[in-house]
Amino acid sequence: MTALSHTLQFRVRYSEVDQMGTYYNSRPLEWFERGRVELVRSLGMSYREMEQRGILLPVREAYVRFLGRAEYDDLLRMTTTLTMPGRAQVRFDVTIDRADDGRPVCHGWTVHPVTDRSGRPIRPPRWLLELLGRG
Amino acid sequence: MTALSHTLQFRVRYSEVDQMGTYYNSRPLEWFERGRVELVRSLGMSYREMEQRGILLPVREAYVRFLGRAEYDDLLRMTTTLTMPGRAQVRFDVTIDRADDGRPVCHGWTVHPVTDRSGRPIRPPRWLLELLGRG
Amino acid sequence: MTALSHTLQFRVRYSEVDQMGTYYNSRPLEWFERGRVELVRSLGMSYREMEQRGILLPVREAYVRFLGRAEYDDLLRMTTTLTMPGRAQVRFDVTIDRADDGRPVCHGWTVHPVTDRSGRPIRPPRWLLELLGRG
Amino acid sequence: MTALSHTLQFRVRYSEVDQMGTYYNSRPLEWFERGRVELVRSLGMSYREMEQRGILLPVREAYVRFLGRAEYDDLLRMTTTLTMPGRAQVRFDVTIDRADDGRPVCHGWTVHPVTDRSGRPIRPPRWLLELLGRG
Numbered sequence: 001m002t003a004l005s006h007t008l009q010f011r012v013r014y015s016e017v018d019q020m021g022t023y024y025n026s027r028p029l030e031w032f033e034r035g036r037v038e039l040v041r042s043l044g045m046s047y048r049e050m051e052q053r054g055i056l057l058p059v060r061e062a063y064v065r066f067l068g069r070a071e072y073d074d075l076l077r078m079t080t081t082l083t084m085p086g087r088a089q090v091r092f093d094v095t096i097d098r099a100d101d102g103r104p105v106c107h108g109w110t111v112h113p114v115t116d117r118s119g120r121p122i123r124p125p126r127w128l129l130e131l132l133g134r135g
Numbered sequence: 136m137t138a139l140s141h142t143l144q145f146r147v148r149y150s151e152v153d154q155m156g157t158y159y160n161s162r163p164l165e166w167f168e169r170g171r172v173e174l175v176r177s178l179g180m181s182y183r184e185m186e187q188r189g190i191l192l193p194v195r196e197a198y199v200r201f202l203g204r205a206e207y208d209d210l211l212r213m214t215t216t217l218t219m220p221g222r223a224q225v226r227f228d229v230t231i232d233r234a235d236d237g238r239p240v241c242h243g244w245t246v247h248p249v250t251d252r253s254g255r256p257i258r259p260p261r262w263l264l265e266l267l268g269r270g
Numbered sequence: 271m272t273a274l275s276h277t278l279q280f281r282v283r284y285s286e287v288d289q290m291g292t293y294y295n296s297r298p299l300e301w302f303e304r305g306r307v308e309l310v311r312s313l314g315m316s317y318r319e320m321e322q323r324g325i326l327l328p329v330r331e332a333y334v335r336f337l338g339r340a341e342y343d344d345l346l347r348m349t350t351t352l353t354m355p356g357r358a359q360v361r362f363d364v365t366i367d368r369a370d371d372g373r374p375v376c377h378g379w380t381v382h383p384v385t386d387r388s389g390r391p392i393r394p395p396r397w398l399l400e401l402l403g404r405g
Numbered sequence: 406m407t408a409l410s411h412t413l414q415f416r417v418r419y420s421e422v423d424q425m426g427t428y429y430n431s432r433p434l435e436w437f438e439r440g441r442v443e444l445v446r447s448l449g450m451s452y453r454e455m456e457q458r459g460i461l462l463p464v465r466e467a468y469v470r471f472l473g474r475a476e477y478d479d480l481l482r483m484t485t486t487l488t489m490p491g492r493a494q495v496r497f498d499v500t501i502d503r504a505d506d507g508r509p510v511c512h513g514w515t516v517h518p519v520t521d522r523s524g525r526p527i528r529p530p531r532w533l534l535e536l537l538g539r540g
Contacts, residue, residue, distance in 0.1 A: 014442070014452075015161065015435050017154045019207060024150050025329040025380075026299035030420050033295070037419070037478070047419075048478040059295040064332045069389075072154060073442070073453040110295075119339075149307070149317075150300050160438070160464040160515075164431035165285050172284070172343070182284075183343040194430040199467045204524075208307070208318040245430075254474075285431065287424045289477060294420050342424060 004082040004133060006039035009099050012074045022069040028106050029062055032094050035080035036110070039092070043131050055128055057090055057112040058119065064108035068098075075099040084134060088114045088121055139217040139268060141174035144234055147209045157204040163241050164197055167229050170215035171245070174227070178266050190263055192225055192247040193254065199243035203233075210234040219269060223249045223256055274352040274403060276309035279369050282344045292339040298376050299332055302364050305350035306380070309362070313401050325398055327360055327382040328389065334378035338368075345369040354404060358384045358391055409487040409538060411444035414504055417479045427474040433511050434467055437499050440485035441515070444497070448536050460533055462495055462517040463524065469513035473503075480504040489539060493519045493526055 010031070018024040036057075040047045050057075070076055077099040083091050095107040113121045114128065124132075145166070153159040171192075175182045185192075205211055212234040218226050230242040248256045249263065259267075280301070288294040306327075310317045320327075340346055347369040353361050365377040383391045384398065394402075415436070423429040441462075442452045455462075475481055482504040488496050500512040518526045519533070529537075 013435070014153060014438055015159050018149060019152045019154060019156045020326075020328070021154045025303070025332060026150065026296040029296035029299060030418070033419055046478055056290075058290070059336055061336070062295060062332075062334045066329055066331070071453075073451055148300070149303055155461075155463070160467060161431040161434035164434060165283070168284055168430070181343055183341075191425075193425070193471070195471055197430060197467075197469045197471075201463070201465055201467075206318075208316055284423060285429050288419060289422045289424060289426045291424045296420065 004039065004043065005079060006035065006042045007077060007079045008035065008038050009075055009077050010034070012070050012072055012076065014072050017072045021071055023105075025064070025066065028064045028066075028094075028096065028108060029110075031076075031078060031096065032062070032080070032092065032108065032110055035078050035094050036082075036092050039080045039082055040131075045131055050128075053127075054117050055122075055125065056115045056117065056119070058115060059110050060113055061111040062108065063110075064106055066106050067104040068106075070096075070098065070105045076105055082132065084132065085111070088123055090114065090132070139174065139178065140214060141170065141177045142212060142214045143170065143173050144210055144212050145169070147205050147207055147211060149207050152207045156206055158240075160199075160201065163199045163201075163229075163231065163243060164245075166211075166213060166231065167197070167215070167227065167243065167245055170213050170229050171217075171227050174215045174217055175266075180266055185263075188262075189252050190257075190260065191250045191252065191254070193250060194245050195224075195248055196246040197243065198245075199241055201241050202239040203241075205231075205233065205240045211240055217267065219267065220246070223258055225249065225267070274309065274313065275349060276305065276312045277347060277349045278305065278308050279345055279347050280304070282340050282342055282346060284342050287342045291341055293375075295334070295336065298334045298336075298364075298366065298378060299380075301346075301348060301366065302332070302350070302362065302378065302380055305348050305364050306352075306362050309350045309352055310401075315401055320398075323397075324387050325392075325395065326385045326387065326389070328385060329380050330359075330383055331381040332378065333380075334376055336376050337374040338376075340366075340368065340375045346375060352402065354402065355381070358393055360384065360402070409444065409448065410484060411440065411447045412482060412484045413440065413443050414480055414482050415439070417475050417477055417481060419477050422477045426476055428510075430469070430471065433469045433471075433499075433501065433513060434515075436481075436483060436501065437467070437485070437497065437513060437515055440483050440499050441487075441497050444485045444487055445536075450536055455533075458532075459522050460527075460530065461520045461522065461524070463520060464515050465494075465518055466516040467513065468515075469511055471511050472509040473511075475501075475503065475510045481510055487537065489537065490516070493528055495519065495537070
């Protein structure tokens, strides 16, 4: 029952920076999504395939704490960690630092019910629990 | 067979401005979409209802000419003009100026085939031609 | 020492909706920003002018709870309420409902230190406290 | 005086897809920017460093032709080619295909004057011409 983790690096895009010269405050939620997607892919299934099998993980709650600047073209390192705080709920904790000097940029988390295509919460199927190491 | 036109005003959002202090270069395409939507609404039908009736106007081509700065919170005035260069094609020409002094911000155009839900070009139904003043 | 509140209505843009047919999860943070901006404007000063006077309110923390769908072109009603939980800190609480039937879409909050242009926290100047009804 | 070219691959993000299940029409302009940035980096200088040296390449004109769908998580291949149609003007031509089967997604171009920090067109300095293979 250990936590599952994934780390990736990416550069801040020009379009993601505002007139203060640092990332606009909604960007972390887009970055967090990439972290979730790549974590799930690292387990052996794409989130897209999960959707095609009828399982969705919509965002129920999101929290961001802004810790430091990140400028255009800065290389960032994002670590995403998955836990299951309930039987039908998934949580991703995310930390984003600058890759060169490790200075913190932001951290946060999102919570997701496991649902069917109509958005109704369901008990996770066995294949999903096994994928997430809870089988 | 006159052109149909619509003008609206809006303010530049913080999230739309980049570190040069002016609107990021993909924003005009989002603004153009609002102009199209409000022009169609002014004719008496929402674009959403048009989609629900099975008629789509996907973007086939888009062009933007960048003419001047627009900063955060600037009030802009956008005029959208609809023409039908072909039997099954719609074109929207757009000009965006600063509302206070009329200085040009950008202009451009988009071209759209009339399609069904699957994206296949179709002959526009009579109700659409009448809506667009071509009935 | 009452709370300051502001309500505005807006339509969900096509560009704000994802393939699930509802608003993408980072959009509320952009909407929240518009709520803050218009609340401050309703007090008699634009946020832009505040920045020009050397006072910034960067986002320190943000939280969103997703409560229901909002589709393209839906008319939403957003209420923003300002409080000062500390001497040099501003908090905005936001609720967003569908304007027609009042069904909840999302709510959340953001917390902002009062800083100078360099991002350093400062004691709010008297004019700011008066603007916020704390003078 | 040969053209300079650069190719990169990237995946379509969830946030980039609209309710039609394909990329929203302003996304190509964001993708084009990444292509320009990585082409310039491949020449041995970051665009950021170019800005720090006082040389900007603001977008003057942009054109996109939409050729096919690209869905969430699709792997795309973007090729960017730089030419100098005038002494103080740079043009980037871009083609984007699906990486797996080569089906076209979109192509387009952008035109950029060479300017100083204030946005005034200038003669490109020698180091820039050398970087661009025009020295």
